Amino acid sequence: MVGNSVLHQKLTALFASNLNLDVPSVETDLIGTGLLDSLALVELLAQLEETFGVSISTDDLELDNFRSIASIAEFVVQHEAVNAAA
């Protein structure tokens, strides 16, 4: 996801500043490593909504979209595209 590098940086910074999580790489498995717990994920969703305008309901979220910074970036891009088309 080379094209998403700016977004990757933005998300990495968001993790560091708002979630106090230093994520080693954009491919790091946030769930498998236990970096992301339920409360951190709630906070992440709120931050994504505030920063990127993507609204995600907790009861229909797909955890795989949040497995790494790379997958979150992909998810944000898709949502922005859907929002732009609407």
Add this chain to the structure above:
Amino acid sequence: MKILGISGLEGSVPFKQSHWPGLDEREYRISQGHDSAAALIIDGEVIAAAEEERFNRRKHSAEFPIGAINYCLAEAGITIDQIDELAHGFDYAPYQKLFSLDPISAQLYREVFSKEALLALVERDLPRFSAERVHRVNHHLAHAASACFTSGWDECLTVVIDGMGEVHSVSVYHAHDGKLDKVHQLSAQDSIGILYSLVTLHLGFDFNADEYKIMGLAPYGDAERFRSFFDEAVQLRPDGTIHIPMLRLNQTRDERENYLRTRQHLTEHLIKERRPEEEVTDLHRDVAASLQACLDRTMEHICGHFGRKLGLRKLAMAGGVALNCTANGKLLRSGLFDDIYVQPAAGDDGTAVGAALYRASLNGEIANRRSPVPFYGPAHSMAEIDVALEQFADRVAVTRFASLEETCTEAARLIAAGRVIAWYRGRMEFGPRALGHRSILADPGHPEMRDRINAMVKMREAFRPFAPAVTLEEVDRWFDLAPQTALPYMIMIVNVREAHRAQLPAITHVDGSARVQTVSAADNSEFHTLLRAVGKTTGREMVLNTSFNVKGQPIVNTPQEALDTFLSTGIEYLFLENVLVQRRNR
């Protein structure tokens, strides 16, 4: 509709005990769902409500509130088959996926938080009750409903602040037209309630239980000493939110469960942990003062911001943090709002009322009148009192009075003589405060009264003052309030007028404040009659009012418990309705 509301999560502490064995007893309170209670709402009106601890006699009990449910049904004279809905003040369903991130959380969800876990308890204790009548209400929505739907206001700002609900620590609503519009929520990662509780634990007291003691300790300390620490710890943001980075230090499941890194941070950057048996020093007093000042600022910041943003000048609050009478009093005096209503059972017990009221609101059943003084618990008839007196006949002597007035005249005479009396009548209070039906009373003017009551019954920390109950007619005479200011729930701290502080030593805090309860003929008539009588004997229509219980036990419920507590303590006289009880001379 007949709706039973309930609170509490029975499996919560046992789950923690099985997965984290060997913790300090106090650490098991870092968990969800304490203070089980039940409430019965019929056609939008609260008919009965009580905490389960008053029945099973285990303080802060989280067990499924079958004792309280049975009481509510008996009070209304109905059976469980006539209940249309059971509403629980937690709804984790929208967050199920969040709790599947790690195996222990998934198991916690399954065994404690899920609807299936609730249904198993219903099946166990209410086997005839069908699953489709069981509903769940988001925790903060239940708190919010308990406040705005009993505020008597058509429109207000409603703020819920507690440790955490399912995943949030603060929820702000715009209440109008019988609805609650969500305005903003803060994550539990920024929970001022959890921070306050962690510092409470760090100072050697109990998490999720003893926060009021820290509030009581605060006026003895210097709030500036650790101001910079707390300013950095709790960042107030221009958008009305707050950010608490130190709650994000915990990165493993163990650390998150018990806030290990946050507590280590407190040790390294604030003060070292105080063990419960260690002496309370200036250091601890200054931390308490700085923490309380931080909470005061935070409440003003959040409530003030959203009040201004929505143009609302009336504020209704609930949630455990809203039990902090000091912060409430500061908010009241801040001028940010014209009026503030704190629902008197602001802790989790109140979500039993709120969950049921919320469900009733969906049917348009809410009348929305200001909550009376919450005498929603059981009353015991003279026949029951006589049975109890018979059981204790060899140990007590009784004097019967013909009327309330005669009883009050005798009680007022004893109070003026410096005696400590227990006062038991009518329906038990719902919520943490004894408001004149299950109370210990004395004259607040006796200099040694605080120490005497502590020694004879309460055994509590010497630094905590007792609270005054005063007639509405005299509130402005003694306290820095406008005439007829009604504060009937003992949930706001106000200032004692400077000229009177010295003559009210038992209820005046070191900073000149007091946690006042006003008593009117309209909403608390028998207690008002007593205060009027006390006015004739002491010159003040005021008593020291503290709850009728001994340390570590719930407030008494039955006449037997009243007699038992009376006899096991140094309380000198007990009034059971119009009967004066004294120890027999042996």
